[in-house]
Amino acid sequence: MDAAEFRRRGKEMVDYVADYLEKIEERPVYPDLEPGYLRDLIPTEAPCEPESFEDLMQDVERVIMPGITHWHSPNFFAYFPAASSYPAMLADMLCGAIGCIGFSWSTASEATLMSLLAARCKAVRRVQAVESERSESDVLSKLVAYTSDQAHSSVERAALIGAVMMRKVPTDEHFAVREEMLKKMVEEDKAAGLIPFYFCATLGTTPSCAFDHITKLGPLCNKENMWMHIDAAYAGSAFICPEFRPLLNGIEYADSFNFNPHKWLLINFDCSTMWVKKRTDIIGHWQIPLGRRFRSLKMWFVFRLYGLKGLQAHIRKQVALAKEFESLVQADNRFEICAEVILGLVCFRLKGSNELNQNLLKRITKSREIHLVPCQLSGRFVLRFAICARTTESRHIQRAWRHITQLAFELLQEQPH
Amino acid sequence: MDAAEFRRRGKEMVDYVADYLEKIEERPVYPDLEPGYLRDLIPTEAPCEPESFEDLMQDVERVIMPGITHWHSPNFFAYFPAASSYPAMLADMLCGAIGCIGFSWSTASEATLMSLLAARCKAVRRVQAVESERSESDVLSKLVAYTSDQAHSSVERAALIGAVMMRKVPTDEHFAVREEMLKKMVEEDKAAGLIPFYFCATLGTTPSCAFDHITKLGPLCNKENMWMHIDAAYAGSAFICPEFRPLLNGIEYADSFNFNPHKWLLINFDCSTMWVKKRTDIIGHWQIPLGRRFRSLKMWFVFRLYGLKGLQAHIRKQVALAKEFESLVQADNRFEICAEVILGLVCFRLKGSNELNQNLLKRITKSREIHLVPCQLSGRFVLRFAICARTTESRHIQRAWRHITQLAFELLQEQPH
Numbered sequence: 001m002d003a004a005e006f007r008r009r010g011k012e013m014v015d016y017v018a019d020y021l022e023k024i025e026e027r028p029v030y031p032d033l034e035p036g037y038l039r040d041l042i043p044t045e046a047p048c049e050p051e052s053f054e055d056l057m058q059d060v061e062r063v064i065m066p067g068i069t070h071w072h073s074p075n076f077f078a079y080f081p082a083a084s085s086y087p088a089m090l091a092d093m094l095c096g097a098i099g100c101i102g103f104s105w106s107t108a109s110e111a112t113l114m115s116l117l118a119a120r121c122k123a124v125r126r127v128q129a130v131e132s133e134r135s136e137s138d139v140l141s142k143l144v145a146y147t148s149d150q151a152h153s154s155v156e157r158a159a160l161i162g163a164v165m166m167r168k169v170p171t172d173e174h175f176a177v178r179e180e181m182l183k184k185m186v187e188e189d190k191a192a193g194l195i196p197f198y199f200c201a202t203l204g205t206t207p208s209c210a211f212d213h214i215t216k217l218g219p220l221c222n223k224e225n226m227w228m229h230i231d232a233a234y235a236g237s238a239f240i241c242p243e244f245r246p247l248l249n250g251i252e253y254a255d256s257f258n259f260n261p262h263k264w265l266l267i268n269f270d271c272s273t274m275w276v277k278k279r280t281d282i283i284g285h286w287q288i289p290l291g292r293r294f295r296s297l298k299m300w301f302v303f304r305l306y307g308l309k310g311l312q313a314h315i316r317k318q319v320a321l322a323k324e325f326e327s328l329v330q331a332d333n334r335f336e337i338c339a340e341v342i343l344g345l346v347c348f349r350l351k352g353s354n355e356l357n358q359n360l361l362k363r364i365t366k367s368r369e370i371h372l373v374p375c376q377l378s379g380r381f382v383l384r385f386a387i388c389a390r391t392t393e394s395r396h397i398q399r400a401w402r403h404i405t406q407l408a409f410e411l412l413q414e415q416p417h
Numbered sequence: 418m419d420a421a422e423f424r425r426r427g428k429e430m431v432d433y434v435a436d437y438l439e440k441i442e443e444r445p446v447y448p449d450l451e452p453g454y455l456r457d458l459i460p461t462e463a464p465c466e467p468e469s470f471e472d473l474m475q476d477v478e479r480v481i482m483p484g485i486t487h488w489h490s491p492n493f494f495a496y497f498p499a500a501s502s503y504p505a506m507l508a509d510m511l512c513g514a515i516g517c518i519g520f521s522w523s524t525a526s527e528a529t530l531m532s533l534l535a536a537r538c539k540a541v542r543r544v545q546a547v548e549s550e551r552s553e554s555d556v557l558s559k560l561v562a563y564t565s566d567q568a569h570s571s572v573e574r575a576a577l578i579g580a581v582m583m584r585k586v587p588t589d590e591h592f593a594v595r596e597e598m599l600k601k602m603v604e605e606d607k608a609a610g611l612i613p614f615y616f617c618a619t620l621g622t623t624p625s626c627a628f629d630h631i632t633k634l635g636p637l638c639n640k641e642n643m644w645m646h647i648d649a650a651y652a653g654s655a656f657i658c659p660e661f662r663p664l665l666n667g668i669e670y671a672d673s674f675n676f677n678p679h680k681w682l683l684i685n686f687d688c689s690t691m692w693v694k695k696r697t698d699i700i701g702h703w704q705i706p707l708g709r710r711f712r713s714l715k716m717w718f719v720f721r722l723y724g725l726k727g728l729q730a731h732i733r734k735q736v737a738l739a740k741e742f743e744s745l746v747q748a749d750n751r752f753e754i755c756a757e758v759i760l761g762l763v764c765f766r767l768k769g770s771n772e773l774n775q776n777l778l779k780r781i782t783k784s785r786e787i788h789l790v791p792c793q794l795s796g797r798f799v800l801r802f803a804i805c806a807r808t809t810e811s812r813h814i815q816r817a818w819r820h821i822t823q824l825a826f827e828l829l830q831e832q833p834h
Binding site: 001002003004005006007009010011013014015016017018020021022024028029030032060068069070071072073074075076077078079081082083084085086087088089090091092093094095096097098099117120135136137138140141161162163234261262263264265266267268269271294295297298300301302304305306318344365368369370371372373384385386387388389390391392393396400 | 418419420421422423424426427428430431432433434435437438439441445446447449477485486487488489490491492493494495496498499500501502503504505506507508509510511512513514515516534537552553554555557558578579580651678679680681682683684685686688711712714715717718719721722723735761782785786787788789790801802803804805806807808809810813817
C-alpha cells in the first residue's frame with residue numbers, strides 16, 4: 001500500500017469508523033459467541049501473497065465484529081467508562097504516523113520482567129518442595145540471575161524490581177555469551193550457596209546485533225533448572241526468512257521468547273509478542289502482564305496486506321542495504337567495521353581514538369542530515385548505522401555515506417599530524 | 418465534534434498523514450531545539466472554551482513538529498527500526514474506534530506497582546541508614562504494605578511482584594477505609610517487628626465508587642513514614658469539576674497519585690497519568706516505568722477541541738444520568754440501592770437472595786440488550802450500573818430500566834411464593 005492508496009483507504013476507514021459509531025446501537029452490545037470461535041474463521045498461517053483491502057474489510061464484519069463487546073455502545077453499562085472521542089481518534093492517527101518512540105522502558109523490557117518473575121516464583125516453589133523449612137525470603141535472598149554484558153539495561157532493571165541478584169556474563173570477541181562463561185559463573189555461585197535460577201539470552205544485542213550461543217547455553221540452563229528467556233526484540237522479525245532461521249537454533253531449550261514486531265515487522269508501535277513454553281508458569285500467577293489495546297488488529301492488517309512474501313522482501317531489502325553500507329565502509333581504509341554484519345545493523349568507526357570518533361558523531365548530529373547513535377564495544381566508541389525506515393533506499397545509503405565521509409574528511413584535515 | 422465533522426476532519430487528517438510521510442525527507446531528521454522549548458509555546462492550562470480544528474492543526478506544525486525526531490525519515494539510522502506501515506495505521510484507526518479493553522492488567526496497575534517499588538526502595542534505604550548492619554533481604558522480608566479490602570486486584574499483585582507482604586484493611590459501612598482501622602493494623606504489625614512502608618488508598622473503588630478517608634489517613638501515613646499512593650483510576654476525571662474537588666481533600670499528604678483519562682476524560686485507551694511528589698523517588702531508580710506511544714497528543718487534541726467546559730459538561734451529564742437511574746431504582750420498592758451514588762456508578766439489587774440477583778443478571782446478559790457486571794458488597798451480590806458511553810442519553814437509561822424491570826418481573830413471577 002502506497003501513500004496514494006492510503007489516502008483512499010484511509011478515507012474509507014474514516015467513513016467506516018463514523019458509520020460504526022453512528023450505528024453502534026444497532027449491534028448487540030455483547031457477543032453471542034464462545035471463546036475460540038475465531039479459530040475456525042481464520043487460517044492458521046499468515047497469507048503468503050498479499051490480499052486485497054476489500055477482502056480484509058469484509059472479514060472485519062464477518063470475523064472480527066461478531067466477537068466484539070461494543071464498549072462504546074450506549075447500552076454498555078459494565079465496569080467503568082472507556083473514554084472515546086473523535087479528537088482523540090484523530091490524534092491517534094497522527095500519533096501513528098509520527099510513530100516516535102518515547103523512551104525509558106520498552107515493551108520487550110516488560111516481557112523480560114514477567115519472565116524473571118515467573119522464574120523467581122518457580123524457583124522458590126522448587127527449593128521449598130525439597131527444603132520445606134526454608135522461608136521464602138531466605139530463598140529470595142539467594143537467587144541469582146545472569147545475562148550478557150551486552151544485554152539491554154532493562155534486564156538489570158528487571159532484577160532490581162524483582163529484588164534478586166543479577167550477574168553480567170562476559171562475552172567473547174563477537175560480543176556473544178558462550179556456554180563455558182556462564183557455566184563457570186554458575187558453578188562458583190552454587191559453591192557459594194547461591195541458587196542460579198534465570199538466564200536472559202539475547203539474539204541480536206542492541207549494541208552490535210550479536211547472538212548468544214543458545215544451542216549450548218540452552219542445555220546448560222535446562223540441566224541447572226534455570227529459566228532461559230530469549231530477548232530477540234529486534235532480530236526476531238528476521239526469523240520469518242528461512243535463511244535467517246538458523247540463528248534461532250536452540251530455541252527448543254527456551255522457557256520464554258520475546259520479539260517486537262513494532263521494531264522490524266512493519267507493525268506500528270507498540271506491539272511486542274511473547275511466547276512461554278508452559279502457559280501456567282505465567283498465567284497462574286499474574287496473568288498476562290499488560291493492559292492492552294486491540295493490537296492484534298494491526299498485525300492482522302499487516303500480515304494480510306503484505307503477505308509473508310511482502311514481509312520477507314522488507315527484511316531482505318533492509319539486510320541488503322546494511323551490506324551495501326558495510327561495503328562502502330570496507331572500501332575506505334580510514335574506517336573499520338567493528339562487528340559482523342548479520343542483519344540490518346553496521347557498527348563502524350574511524351581508525352583512531354575514541355575522541356576522534358566522538359567528534360565525528362558530534363558533527364553528524366550537528367548537521368542534522370542523518371541521525372545515528374553510538375555504542376561501546378570492548379571500550380571502543382563505535383557508530384551504529386541501523387537501517388530503520390521502511391522507505392530507505394540505496395540512494396539514502398549512498399548519500400549518508402557521502403555525508404559521513406565529507407564530515408570525516410573535514411575532521412581529519414583539522415587533526416594535528 | 419460529531420460524526421459528520423469527524424468524517425471531514427478524519428479525511429483531512431488522512432491527507433495530512435500521507436503528506437507528512439511522503440515529504441518526510443524534506444524535514445530535518447533531528448530537532449534543532451533544546452528540551453523545554455515547548456514550555457513557552459503552549460499555555461499552562463487547558464483552554465476553557467473549545468478551540469477550532471484549524472487552529473489546532475496550525476499548532477501541530479508550529480508547536481509539535483519542530484520538536485519531533487522523525488523516526489520514519491529515510492535519513493534515520495539510529496537505534497533500531499520502529500516499524501510503520503499504512504495497513505497498521507488503518508488498523509489503529511479501527512482499533513481506536515472499537516476501543517475495547519483487553520483485560521488482565523490496566524495501566525493504573527502499573528502506576529500502583531511503580532509506586533510500591535519506589536516505596537520499597539525508599540524504606541530499605543531508610544532502615545539501613547539507621548541500622549547499617551541489616552541486610553537488604555532481611556529488611557525486605559519485614560516490609561508490609563496495606564490497602565482496602567475494596568481495592569483493585571492489581572494492588573495485591575503489585576505486592577506479589579515486589580515480594581512484600583500486603584494486608585487488606587477492612588472497610589466501614591460505606592466501603593471506605595477509616596484511619597482507626599489502618600492505625601490498629603500498623604500498630605500490631607510494628608509490635609510484631611514488621612516495617613509498615615506503603616498504603617494504597619482508593620478514591621472511587623471499582624465495586625462501588627467508595628472514597629477512602631485520606632484527610633485522616635494521610636497524616637497517619639506521613640507520621641509512620643509510609644508511602645501513600647492514591648488510586649483514583651475512575652474518579653480522578655471528575656476532579657476537573659469544582660463541585661467534586663472536595664472528594665480530593667487530603668491529596669496534599671499523598672506521595673503519588675494516579676488516574677486514567679482513558680476511563681472518563683474522553684481520551685481513547687490507553688492513557689494513564691501519574692503524579693509523584695518527589696520525582697527523584699521514581700526517576701532515580703527505574704525511570705518512568707513505561708514504553709510509550711505519543712499519548713499526550715490525544716490529550717492535547719481533546720483538551721483543545723472540548724475545552725475545560727466541554728469536559729466538565731461530559732462529567733456532569735454522566736453523573737446526572739446516574740442520578741436519574743438511581744431515582745428509577747428508588748421509586749421501585751422491589752429494588753434497593755446498595756451504595757451512595759457519588760459519581761457515575763449505581764450499585765443496586767433486587768431485595769432478596771444473591772441467587773435471585775444472579776438469575777436476574779443471567780437474564781440481562783442472555784438478552785444482550787444491555788451489558789452490566791456485578792460486584793460483591795459485604796457478601797451481597799450486587800449489580801453495577803455504570804454510565805459509560807459518551808453517547809448515552811436519558812432515553813438509554815429509561816429503556817435500560819424498562820428492560821431490567823421487565824426481566825425482573827418475569828423472574829419474580831416464576832419464583833415460588
